[in-house]
Amino acid sequence: MSTSKFLPFTRPTIDEATIAAVGEVLRSGWITSGPKVREFEAQLSALFGGRPVRAMSSATGAMEVALAMLNVGPGDEVITTPLSWVATANVVLRAGARPVFVDCDARTRNIDLGLIEAAITPRTRALLPVDLAGLPVDRDRLYALAGAHRLRVIEDAAQSMGANWGGRAIGSIGDLVSISFHANKNITSTEGGCLVLNDADEARSCELWRLQGAARSGDSWDGMDVTLAGGKHNLTDVAACIGLGQLPQLAAFTARRRELARRYFARFDRTLGCELPPEDFAHCNWHMFQVLLPEAAVRSVFISRMREAGIGVGVHYPAMHLFTLFRKLGYQPGDFPQAERIGRSTVSLPMFPAMADGDVERVLAALGPALHDAIAAGAAGAARSKRA
Numbered sequence: 175m176s177t178s179k180f181l182p183f184t185r186p187t188i189d190e191a192t193i194a195a196v197g198e199v200l201r202s203g204w205i206t207s208g209p210k211v212r213e214f215e216a217q218l219s220a221l222f223g224g225r226p227v228r229a230m231s232s233a234t235g236a237m238e239v240a241l242a243m244l245n246v247g248p249g250d251e252v253i254t255t256p257l258s259w260v261a262t263a264n265v266v267l268r269a270g271a272r273p274v275f276v277d278c279d280a281r282t283r284n285i286d287l288g289l290i291e292a293a294i295t296p297r298t299r300a301l302l303p304v305d306l307a308g309l310p311v312d313r314d315r316l317y318a319l320a321g322a323h324r325l326r327v328i329e330d331a332a333q334s335m336g337a338n339w340g341g342r343a344i345g346s347i348g349d350l351v352s353i354s355f356h357a358n359k360n361i362t363s364t365e366g367g368c369l370v371l372n373d374a375d376e377a378r379s380c381e382l383w384r385l386q387g388a389a390r391s392g393d394s395w396d397g398m399d400v401t402l403a404g405g406k407h408n409l410t411d412v413a414a415c416i417g418l419g420q421l422p423q424l425a426a427f428t429a430r431r432r433e434l435a436r437r438y439f440a441r442f443d444r445t446l447g448c449e450l451p452p453e454d455f456a457h458c459n460w461h462m463f464q465v466l467l468p469e470a471a472v473r474s475v476f477i478s479r480m481r482e483a484g485i486g487v488g489v490h491y492p493a494m495h496l497f498t499l500f501r502k503l504g505y506q507p508g509d510f511p512q513a514e515r516i517g518r519s520t521v522s523l524p525m526f527p528a529m530a531d532g533d534v535e536r537v538l539a540a541l542g543p544a545l546h547d548a549i550a551a552g553a554a555g556a557a558r559s560k561r562a
């Protein structure tokens with residue numbers, strides 16, 4: 175058992191000024207959506223090239239609103255990746271539509287753009303790609319495809335804050351872009367998210383879907399009308415205030431994540447048989463540092479051994495078409511070999527801006543022995559099943 179403090183796979187960094195600012199908001203008498211939300215939206219919009227941005231209580235809510243705005247419903251299909259947080263496909267089901275999975279690219283671990291065309295049908299309404307670990311899907315190819323087939327795109331850019339395509343921030347380009355400020359993401363508002371939109375009409379529609387479809391005629395609710403059954407997805411000023419405290423640190427957070435990733439690459443023992451992520455220092459924000467264990471290793475043993483060494487390891491994500499919910503749609507093992515292989519073997523190593531350089535060495539020192547035990551467990555299991 176290690177004597178040093180447990181190293182989680184991620185941890186938010188909240189400075190004292192932000193903590194003090196939360197106190198001020200709480201004392202101000204206005205704690206739900208108000209001036210802080212408007213300021214947060216304005217700063218996000220400035221970061222995204224002046225595009226309209228609306229703050230949401232979560233990225234899940236942002237994607238639900240985006241699907242509602244596009245009128246996606248029963249009979250419609252939305253093409254997405256099986257390798258994501260389950261929110262990505264759940265929102266499609268909740269809209270009454272069908273998530274159509276396409277396998278991943280073995281190298282990027284993102285949706286394989288070369289397989290999308292074959293999945294498009296007359297019922298396809300939108301593409302819903304994910305930038306796994308903050309490595310952007312190729313936006314040039316993505317939008318060429320969408321344009322050729324007249325499809326809308328909802329970017330699940332939950333993990334992409336601080337990432338870029340061609341030097342332009344993710345969020346400043348493309349169609350509808352959903353970003354998360356969940357506690358584990360690159361900047362946080364505890365829970366929260368935003369939707370980036372194309373124009374003022376879309377922003378208006380987003381506001382209606384965000385909060386009960388309620389429209390005011392002027393400054394008061396006198397003369398209010400409701401035109402659609404909107405949800406309840408607004409962000410609070412308390413949360414927005416935390417987001418405002420995080421935004422000025424985004425560049426430094428991203429730079430630190432890149433340094434840590436470089437350190438992992440420089441010191442990783444390549445003879446262990448692990449598959450490292452693409453070495454991308456142009457676009458990726460290094461939301462996670464994920465390696466694939468050799469097929470012979472038992473992942474649960476690896477995770478336990480790392481935990482015993484004082485190191486947290488995450489799994490992001492099991493291939494989601496194999497969950498009961500999606501098997502009910504007819505998906506089964508073998509449908510998406512790359513997603514299944516990655517989903518079985520992926521581990522997220524500690525990666526967050528407050529990590530010390532020495533923490534990388536600590537992770538890598540524990541990783542070899544843990545992997546050794548995980549492979550031994552795999553061999554023992556194989557011998558047992560051979561005897562049986």
Ligand SMILES: *Cc1c(COP(=O)(O)O)cnc(C)c1O
Pocket residue numbers: 231232233234235258259261262304330332333353354355356366367
């Ligand atoms: C975190 C995440 C979400 C959901 O974001 P919330 O703000 O928690 O709703 C969706 N998709 C991906 C890829 C995520 O990582």
